[in-house]
Amino acid sequence: MPDGFFTDATLCIGCKACEVACKEWNQVPADGFVWTGRSYDNTGGLGHSTYRHVQFVERIREGGPAWDFSSDVCKHCERAGCLEACPTGSIVRTEFGGVFVQPDICNGCGYCVVSCPFGVIDRRPDDGRAFKCTFCYDRQKAGLKPACATVCPTESIQYGDLDELRARADARRDALAARGVTDAVVYDPRDTSIGGTRAIFLVRGSCDDYGLPAAPELPSVRLRAGWRSAAGTSLLMAIILAAAFLV
Amino acid sequence: MTSLKAPVWTWEVPAYFFVGGVAGVAAAIACAATLAGGDRATIGAARAIALFGAAVSPLLLISDLGRPGRFLYMLRVFKLRSAMSVGAWTLIVFSGATTAALVYWIAAPAGPIVAAGLIVTDLVAATTGLVLATYTGVLLGATVLPVWAERHRTLPIDFGVSSLGAAASAVELVAGTTEAMVRVALAAAAIKTVFWLVSLARREPAVNRTISRATLLAGPLALGLRLAGLAWAPAHAAAALAALVGSGLSRFGWIEAGRADAASMRQ
Numbered sequence: 120m121p122d123g124f125f126t127d128a129t130l131c132i133g134c135k136a137c138e139v140a141c142k143e144w145n146q147v148p149a150d151g152f153v154w155t156g157r158s159y160d161n162t163g164g165l166g167h168s169t170y171r172h173v174q175f176v177e178r179i180r181e182g183g184p185a186w187d188f189s190s191d192v193c194k195h196c197e198r199a200g201c202l203e204a205c206p207t208g209s210i211v212r213t214e215f216g217g218v219f220v221q222p223d224i225c226n227g228c229g230y231c232v233v234s235c236p237f238g239v240i241d242r243r244p245d246d247g248r249a250f251k252c253t254f255c256y257d258r259q260k261a262g263l264k265p266a267c268a269t270v271c272p273t274e275s276i277q278y279g280d281l282d283e284l285r286a287r288a289d290a291r292r293d294a295l296a297a298r299g300v301t302d303a304v305v306y307d308p309r310d311t312s313i314g315g316t317r318a319i320f321l322v323r324g325s326c327d328d329y330g331l332p333a334a335p336e337l338p339s340v341r342l343r344a345g346w347r348s349a350a351g352t353s354l355l356m357a358i359i360l361a362a363a364f365l366v
Numbered sequence: 367m368t369s370l371k372a373p374v375w376t377w378e379v380p381a382y383f384f385v386g387g388v389a390g391v392a393a394a395i396a397c398a399a400t401l402a403g404g405d406r407a408t409i410g411a412a413r414a415i416a417l418f419g420a421a422v423s424p425l426l427l428i429s430d431l432g433r434p435g436r437f438l439y440m441l442r443v444f445k446l447r448s449a450m451s452v453g454a455w456t457l458i459v460f461s462g463a464t465t466a467a468l469v470y471w472i473a474a475p476a477g478p479i480v481a482a483g484l485i486v487t488d489l490v491a492a493t494t495g496l497v498l499a500t501y502t503g504v505l506l507g508a509t510v511l512p513v514w515a516e517r518h519r520t521l522p523i524d525f526g527v528s529s530l531g532a533a534a535s536a537v538e539l540v541a542g543t544t545e546a547m548v549r550v551a552l553a554a555a556a557i558k559t560v561f562w563l564v565s566l567a568r569r570e571p572a573v574n575r576t577i578s579r580a581t582l583l584a585g586p587l588a589l590g591l592r593l594a595g596l597a598w599a600p601a602h603a604a605a606a607l608a609a610l611v612g613s614g615l616s617r618f619g620w621i622e623a624g625r626a627d628a629a630s631m632r633q
Contacts, residue, residue, distance in 0.1 A: 164369055166371075200510065203445075203447040203448060204447075204448050204449075204450065204508075204509075205445075205448060206440055206443075206445065206448045206450040206451035206454055207436075207439040207440060207442050207443065208442050208443035208445070209439070224436075224439060224442070225432075225433070225436075226431050226432065226433045226434075226436035226437060226439045226440065227431050227432015227433045227436075228430075228431055228432075228440070228450060229373065229374040229375055229430075229432070230448070230450045230505075230509075232371045232372075232373065232374050233370075233371065233373050233509040233510060233511055233514075233624065234508075234509055234510060235370075235371065235510060236368070236370075236510045237368060238368055238369050238370040238371045238510075238628075238631075239371075240371070241371050241374070242374045242432050243432075246432070247431070247432025247433045248432050248433060249432070327368075330368045330369060331368070332368045335368075336510070336515075338508045338509050338510050338515065339447055339508055341507050341508050341515060341518040342447070342449065342504065342508045344507075344518055344519055345449070345503070345504035345507040345508055345518045345519065345521075345522060346504055346522075348500075348503070348504070348518075348519045348520070348521075348522040348523055349497065349500035349501055349503065349504050349522035349526070351523075352496075352500050352522050352523045352526035352527065353493075353496035353497065353499075353500055353526065355526075356391065356394065356496055356499070356526055356527075356530050357394065357398075357492075357496065359530065359549075359550060359553045359554075360394055360395060360398040360550060361398055361402075362549070363398070363546045363547075363549040363550045363553070364398050364399060364401075364402035364404055364546050365402055366549070
């Protein structure tokens with residue numbers, strides 16, 4: 120059974136322990152002491168040196184300010200754009216279902232960066248290779264939970280069997296609704312070209328506010344039409360060349 | 367709103383899109399001219415340009431890698447699902463065929479085996495060359511950035527036709543104006559102009575200024591100068607320059623468009 124993450128944003132207290140644990144365990148370099156100047160979210164977003172990012176979503180709800188937190192992560196897509204784009208075969212699917220960049224293979228071509236529908240993976244400028252969440256592949260191999268899920272003090276980040284997590288997410292949404300919190304929604308985009316994610320979320324309000332697109336698209340769905348266009352153009356060019364010399 | 371990552375590619379990538387495309391079509395010109403018994407200066411220039419591009423392209427691509435020392439890892443696998451993998455292999459085959467074709471061509475009067483070898487290597491170089499001129503559009507179309515993704519059908523046409531005009535112009539500038547090259551360049555400029563007119567008629571907003579300028583140069587300006595060239599020959603050289611500059615500029619414009627697209631999505 121595939122493993123997955125379930126991030127329950129309704130339990131997140133914004134402590135950023137997941138960010139710290141991830142950086143520590145995976146020995147991810149520091150990415151600057153930068154104040155964004157518009158929020159307590161000074162991490163900014165996922166990137167080459169940020170595999171977990173606690174989002175601070177500020178808005179008006181029920182007439183007053185509301186502050187929601189959600190720990191974002193690589194979605195480990197069922198059909199992953201980065202994995203398909205990778206020309207070296209560096210990005211692979213592990214036995215635990217995660218999408219993993221083999222650092223000893225990546226040559227830093229940068230094609231995965233523009234192939235991720237969630238804007239997760241990026242190239243580290245000083246290192247030259249692409250990096251993202253590893254699903255703590257090394258910990259998984261040792262039978263351990265990923266560092267973020269292990270350290271999360273409120274169990275906002277849960278790790279385990281994906282189907283079980285899905286059931287848990289639905290149950291939690293229903294339980295919240297019964298308590299009067301009716302705007303909680305499960306993010307689990309299974310009916311899209313990416314075929315679902317191994318990181319699912321429960322958020323309040325619109326998924327879009329959390330940078331979770333309603334219809335993430337696998338870039339390779341456009342390959343067939345693109346190649347057909349390239350073939351047609353090549354044929355046209357061949358005809359023009361033949362005509363130019365023979366007429 | 368999802369914030370997408372901007373392309374990390376530096377100037378080498380758009381430069382390669384241009385150089386590789388010109389070299390690819392130049393190989394196709396060499397093949398067509400050789401089969402049709404065209405003049406030796408045109409064939410020689412086309413072969414030289416193809417070989418130059420085949421030599422420079424890998425250097426540009428390697429220097430853009432985050433880990434240039436690992437460039438050979440591109441050939442670890444062949445993936446049809448990755449336009450970049452298909453492109454890397456196409457470039458390898460193209461380089462080999464172009465080099466072999468030049469050797470066969472120089473040795474051409476040596477007998478039937480050499481003559482057959484020339485035809486085979488020329489056809490391989492021409493086929494992979496035309497792929498080289500168009501696949502870069504497929505590569506950009508199969509990404510997540512809307513400005514590229516929305517144009518996944520037109521980018522290969524745009525890049526291909528732009529390379530066609532540029533390659534004919536480059537051959538002409540090296541070997542002198544010939545009727546055949548003028549016809550090719552006229553066709554390419556005319557197609558570009560039609561695309562430009564269609565986008566004007568549809569009132570499509572310009573993607574960015576670089577692309578607008580590139581389109582004007584390789585489309586209506588090149589076409590006008592070509593038509594002027596039919597009456598006054600020196601205008602052909604100006605048309606060739608316009609097509610070359612327009613073609614090169616457009617590749618930089620498209621990468622710039624991708625970068626701007628990603629930036630516009632950041633909150």
